Amino acid sequence: MRWLSLLLALLGIALGVSAWMISTYPSKLYKQWMSGQGANNYYEIKDYRTILLNPVPPEPIQDYKEEYPELWKDFPLRSTMLPLPVRHPFFVTVPIMEFDKSAKSLQVGMSFLGPGGRENSRLYTLPVGVQKDYASGLELFKLPYVKNRINKKLPDELWKDIFTKVLVVENKPLDDKIYDLYLLYIRSKVLPKETIRYGILPTGNRAIIELESKDKDYIMELVMILDRGSVYSYVVRTEKNSQESQKLRSKFLNTISFSPSDTDMARILYTEFKQLNFSRQVDQEGMLYLFSAWSQDTNNVDLLK
16 A cells, blocks of 8 residues: 555656646746747747847937928839929939849939038838738747737737837746747848847837948938838938938938829829920929839830930
8 A cells, every 4th residue: 555655646746747847838938939049840030139029219200390391392202202302402312223132123212412412311112012921930820829819919019019019038928928929030030130229100100120331420220111911111321410311311201101103103293294394304303203203113114214
């Protein structure tokens, strides 16, 4: 009987230890994965950075009121509705058309020069993307229990949390741990390696990501907005110590809107260009109309000519 009692006691201890290990194992994995360790077939962050845990708010937007609104006109560049100076005494605009070999895409944008010819600001438009389903990226998120909890989040709520939620590794409900791991994984995919800080602008759901700049006199920022499943974005380059450049940054961040490219808009812009007198057609103003029209239909060789 003593041996039987001892055997039952040992079995009870073994079951208790096993139950404890099973109950604590998810927490152990959670802590490892949140610190960039313990990668396996279920979860792995290939480019782990501590900034993925703690969003650092972007530089605040200065208050800005346009003194001469009649000197500005909104022009579409691809899917970005961009305010551009028309016959403005302080700014000269230079179109940008560059082919990015690494991304295999055409970069379309505008450079803004001050009276001395120095570049104050630069803006690149980026191709329209779609909101991806990151739940299919790792085996962990394919598990029915995990996937059901991830799918409870609304797209707008998820978008905001990606850029604002601080991920604190601590004892919390399992659902919260799953969501932390999901946000961490999405950030590792969405935020470029050059990210310095990121957050959401106070004006709405515009995400802003500051990137490392090769030229230390300028700040590089990637701006993104989610609209009905589409992700619109542009990159703006701002001179740090230029008040005029800071004003342009505020103007862009506050007023730029997005809409899909439209070949009909290209025809409308070209018609407006033809209605200008000759001196305005061959001036900066005429160039803006033609360049904007071409950005809506980049396959139109006649517009480019």
